[in-house]
Amino acid sequence: xxxxxxxxxxxxxxxxxxxxxxxxxxxxxxxxxxxxxxxxxxxxxxxxxxxxxxxxxxxxxxxxxxxxxxxxxxxxxxxxxxxxxxxxxxxxxxxxxxxxxxxxxxxxxxxxxxxxxxxxxxxxxxxxxxxxxxxxxxxxxxxxxxxxxxxxxxxxxxxxxxxxxxxxxxxxxxxxxxxxxxxxxxxxxxxxxxxxxxxxxxxxxxxxxxxxxxxxxxxxxxxxxxxxxxxxxxxxxxxxxxxxxxxxxxxxxxxxxxxxxxxxxxxxxxxxxxxxxxxxxxxxxxxxxxxxxxxxxxxxxxxxxxxxxxxxxxxxxxxxxxxxxxxxxxxxxxxxxxxxxxxxxxxxxxxxxxxxxxxxxxxxxxxxxxxxxxxxxxxxxxxxxxxxxxxxxxxxxxxxxxxx
Amino acid sequence: xxxxxxxxxxxxxxxxxxxxxxxxxxxxxxxxxxxxxxxxxxxxxxxxxxxxxxxxxxxxxxxxxxxxxxxxxxxxxxxxxxxxxxxxxxxxxxxxxxxxxxxxxxxxxxxxxxxxxxxxxxxxxxxxxxxxxxxxxxxxxxxxxxxxxxxxxxxxxxxxxxxxxxxxxxxxxxxxxxxxxxxxxxxxxxxxxxxxxxxxxxxxxxxxxxxxxxxxxxxxxxxxxxxxxxxxxxxxxxxxxxxxxxxxxxxxxxxxxxxxxxxxxxxxxxxxxxxxxxxxxxxxxxxxxxxxxxxxxxxxxxxxxxxxxxxxxxxxxxxxxxxxxxxxxxxxxxxxxxxxxxxxxxxxxxxxxxxxxxxxxxxxxxxxxxxxxxxxxxxxxxxxxxxxxxxxxxxxxxxxxxxxxxxxxxxxxxxxxxxxxxxxxxxxxxxxxxxxxxxxxxxxxxxxxxxxxxxxxxxxxxxxxxxxxxxxxxxxxxxxxxxxxxxx
Numbered sequence: 001x002x003x004x005x006x007x008x009x010x011x012x013x014x015x016x017x018x019x020x021x022x023x024x025x026x027x028x029x030x031x032x033x034x035x036x037x038x039x040x041x042x043x044x045x046x047x048x049x050x051x052x053x054x055x056x057x058x059x060x061x062x063x064x065x066x067x068x069x070x071x072x073x074x075x076x077x078x079x080x081x082x083x084x085x086x087x088x089x090x091x092x093x094x095x096x097x098x099x100x101x102x103x104x105x106x107x108x109x110x111x112x113x114x115x116x117x118x119x120x121x122x123x124x125x126x127x128x129x130x131x132x133x134x135x136x137x138x139x140x141x142x143x144x145x146x147x148x149x150x151x152x153x154x155x156x157x158x159x160x161x162x163x164x165x166x167x168x169x170x171x172x173x174x175x176x177x178x179x180x181x182x183x184x185x186x187x188x189x190x191x192x193x194x195x196x197x198x199x200x201x202x203x204x205x206x207x208x209x210x211x212x213x214x215x216x217x218x219x220x221x222x223x224x225x226x227x228x229x230x231x232x233x234x235x236x237x238x239x240x241x242x243x244x245x246x247x248x249x250x251x252x253x254x255x256x257x258x259x260x261x262x263x264x265x266x267x268x269x270x271x272x273x274x275x276x277x278x279x280x281x282x283x284x285x286x287x288x289x290x291x292x293x294x295x296x297x298x299x300x301x302x303x304x305x306x307x308x309x310x311x312x313x314x315x316x317x318x319x320x321x322x323x324x325x326x327x328x329x330x331x332x333x334x335x336x337x338x339x340x341x342x343x344x345x346x347x348x349x350x351x352x353x354x355x356x357x358x359x360x361x362x363x364x365x366x367x368x369x370x371x372x373x374x375x376x377x378x379x380x381x382x383x384x385x386x387x388x389x390x391x392x393x394x395x396x397x398x399x400x401x402x403x404x
Numbered sequence: 405x406x407x408x409x410x411x412x413x414x415x416x417x418x419x420x421x422x423x424x425x426x427x428x429x430x431x432x433x434x435x436x437x438x439x440x441x442x443x444x445x446x447x448x449x450x451x452x453x454x455x456x457x458x459x460x461x462x463x464x465x466x467x468x469x470x471x472x473x474x475x476x477x478x479x480x481x482x483x484x485x486x487x488x489x490x491x492x493x494x495x496x497x498x499x500x501x502x503x504x505x506x507x508x509x510x511x512x513x514x515x516x517x518x519x520x521x522x523x524x525x526x527x528x529x530x531x532x533x534x535x536x537x538x539x540x541x542x543x544x545x546x547x548x549x550x551x552x553x554x555x556x557x558x559x560x561x562x563x564x565x566x567x568x569x570x571x572x573x574x575x576x577x578x579x580x581x582x583x584x585x586x587x588x589x590x591x592x593x594x595x596x597x598x599x600x601x602x603x604x605x606x607x608x609x610x611x612x613x614x615x616x617x618x619x620x621x622x623x624x625x626x627x628x629x630x631x632x633x634x635x636x637x638x639x640x641x642x643x644x645x646x647x648x649x650x651x652x653x654x655x656x657x658x659x660x661x662x663x664x665x666x667x668x669x670x671x672x673x674x675x676x677x678x679x680x681x682x683x684x685x686x687x688x689x690x691x692x693x694x695x696x697x698x699x700x701x702x703x704x705x706x707x708x709x710x711x712x713x714x715x716x717x718x719x720x721x722x723x724x725x726x727x728x729x730x731x732x733x734x735x736x737x738x739x740x741x742x743x744x745x746x747x748x749x750x751x752x753x754x755x756x757x758x759x760x761x762x763x764x765x766x767x768x769x770x771x772x773x774x775x776x777x778x779x780x781x782x783x784x785x786x787x788x789x790x791x792x793x794x795x796x797x798x799x800x801x802x803x804x805x806x807x808x809x810x811x812x813x814x815x816x817x818x819x820x821x822x823x824x825x826x827x828x829x830x831x832x833x834x835x836x837x838x839x840x841x842x843x844x845x846x847x848x849x850x851x852x853x854x855x856x857x858x859x860x861x862x863x864x865x866x867x868x869x870x871x872x873x874x875x876x877x878x879x880x881x882x883x884x885x886x887x888x889x890x891x892x
Contacts, residue, residue, distance in 0.1 A: 242763075246763045247762050247763050247764065248755075248761070248763065249762065251754055251755055255747060255751075258747060259743075262742055262743055262744045263755075265723075265733065265735065266743075266744070266752070266756050267755075268755070269724060
């Protein structure tokens with residue numbers, strides 16, 4: 001072996017990595033590395049907005065007007081802001097759960113069904129503890145029981161997916177999709193066509209309105225808003241934040257998400273962590289489902305045919321867009337809540353306008369999905385054309401050459 | 405016909421799979437491409453058959469450079485490859501598989517397809533029912549079908565990747581007869597990629613050996629098996645006398661282990677390892693040593709036999725229980741299954757440091773990381789992501805992660821891909837641990853490494869084990885024959 005480097009180096013010293021050419025060059029390389037990462041979300045959102053504007057123009061709706069409706073429907077008055085918050089909380093709490101599983105590399109598509117099961121669990125608690133004329137528990141007690149039941153049913157539902165994965169060899173995506181269907185069908189069975197929870201003589205596919213004692217406390221005069229979900233969601237945020245950034249367990253989940261085989265060999269109990277993280281995510285989604293059926297106003301305090309309203313699926317988009325960051329998730333879910341509520345306003349605004357324009361309600365879903373798709377696409381394009389330095393082949397350090 | 409590979413190079417990430425390989429294949433001859441796992445032989449053959457593209461270099465047929473973008477391009481130029489797992493469509497019939505991939509219109513011509521299949525079967529005395537479904541066939545029959553399919557596409561160069569794995573002795577004889585006919589009577593070029601030296605000696609005219617992505621030499625066959633082993637593994641340097649090891653307490657005792665994997669059965673292995681002993685596991689890749697070391701780590705449960713630690717049976721306990729008892733395992737794929745790409749050095753320590761608290765003491769993790777990487781001479785900062793380190797540094801880091809005072813350290817190819825200095829450094833560290841009483845069992849593809857460091861050797865061949873108690877007085881020829889399956 002010949003060395004060109006004649007400096008003094010003791011025998012066992014490994015070869016030193018080639019130094020970077022100069023500081024400016026290194027800065028440039030970092031910049032090239034970083035720029036696409038920073039720009040990706042903005043490019044994605046911009047492309048999605050352009051697409052939405054094009055669709056609006058095509059439908060004959062004035063995009064400027066749509067912007068006004070969006071503002072009017074979500075931020076202008078305290079009343080609409082309260083509605084947005086009421087929608088935001090279940091979305092955020094389900095998304096927090098998904099931060100855990102997505103970090104661990106578990107694609108918990110079943111979160112929608114876990115929310116439905118949570119809604120069913122909460123309703124069950126209402127029927128058990130606030131059913132008769134003489135409730136066993138007081139208001140706070142019933143609310144706690146609702147949340148506990150919701151968390152347990154949602155958590156157990158997620159645990160089924162986890163067990164199917166670790167013991168049955170069923171990928172959590174397929175298990176989740178199947179269990180989503182089952183949860184929705186079960187829910188429908190409960191509340192429709194003379195189902196056990198449909199009030200006798202009723203033809204509506206929903207339960208009876210929950211008694212006052214089993215509803216969340218209304219905040220001031222806002223019919224949809226209660227502060228309890230806000231407190232619970234904040235608590236969940238603190239918990240997820242601590243898990244992901246402070247705890248040993250969070251680091252284990254991240255390690256599993258990057259390489260479950262290595263994590264196992266490094267001593268992480270991967271199977272147990274799959275069960276735990278899935279159950280926790282299901283529990284949080286279940287609590288989100290409980291938020292959706294507990295009022296506070298009478299019209300929303302009941303189990304309907306579609307209690308989650310697709311919020312579980314929306315939470316998946318939120319976490320994808322927030323790239324599994326516990327810190328970004330509250331904000332991204334807030335933006336998505338604004339877009340969802342604003343979409344309803346845009347649709348109704350145009351249909352009552354002069355001349356009326358009939359827009360489809362799903363327009364906002366298209367916008368949200370396009371946004372996520374575009375962000376993911378931009379990341380994919382970046383990885384393809386500007387691979388991070390760490391992924392680039394190294395050919396200059398002489399490390400992997402043959403021994404002689 | 406004459407096929408030339410000119411200056412083929414191919415890199416995957418950090419790994420140089422092929423480095424400037426030039427080979428010539430002449431008409432009417434049977435060649436063997438030999439080399440350990442990761443030597444680059446599969447990559448080279450995939451490049452030749454259009455499955456992968458080379459970074460540089462070209463494939464030249466009769467003086468004409470080919471532009472290969474897909475296997476169909478290679479087949480159009482007469483080069484066909486038979487993969488280790490036959491690439492057929494199980495829900496289809498033999499005939500349908502035979503027709504699939506043939507050039508032609510939208511509607512396949514079943515009549516002419518059936519005729520040519522039956523003709524080929526008669527010619528080579530294969531008995532394949534055209535209407536049988538693929539999943540009813542044995543691997544050997546599926547292989548026959550694939551050969552006939554390639555022949556019907558007028559292939560003149562046939563590459564076979566490990567064709568004798570999973571087929572019966574009769575099928576192997578039939579296959580070899582056909583290959584000999586094709587080469588010697590019809591002037592085709594046959595290229596065999598194999599680990600099985602016996603097969604190579606029986607069938608081939610010439611063997612080409614690759615090591616670590618480079619061409620190391622060729623050898624006319626038949627020849628003594630030890631010549632091939634020497635080319636594949638490098639020369640065995642006589643070992644310097646070493647003071648006898650003070651043999652300590654028993655570290656692990658395994659007796660009469662039988663392990664079944666999808667590839668082979670390892671039968672009746674017994675081994676007593678004592679503190680401070682180094683046991684080398686030699687053998688061609690896939691001879692059972694990987695399964696054996698994983699049983700010792702608690703990753704695979706054996707079919708039968710006992711694993712004893714301090715007189716207590718460990719069969720059925722999990723890997724993590726083994727780890728708690730002081731048994732550590734470092735797999736061959738450092739970055740694939742040993743370390744976690746995307747995590748920093750500190751995060752690795754934060755993950756593995758023992759501790760009861762549910763939160764991480766980052767200050768302590770950083771401090772320990774700094775201490776350990778200084779001690780183990782790892783070139784990297786605590787905040788560096790692990791994949792930015794070079795191979796040697798990754799391996800040193802993997803060693804630094806292990807707790808002190810291990811009872812038994814299991815290593816799979818501890819110095820693969822490292823240069824001499826890094827490899828020496830790794831062994832210094834390992835011998836230091838040995839001095840502290842850690843027993844070491846390691847797998848290596850380098851005979852000189854096995855001979856230099858082992859107190860005892862177990863040679864694996866096809867799941868059978870031959871113990872060698874005195875490697876210092878072992879001739880290279882004898883060891884080569886054991887590895888090649890002779891002289892048992």
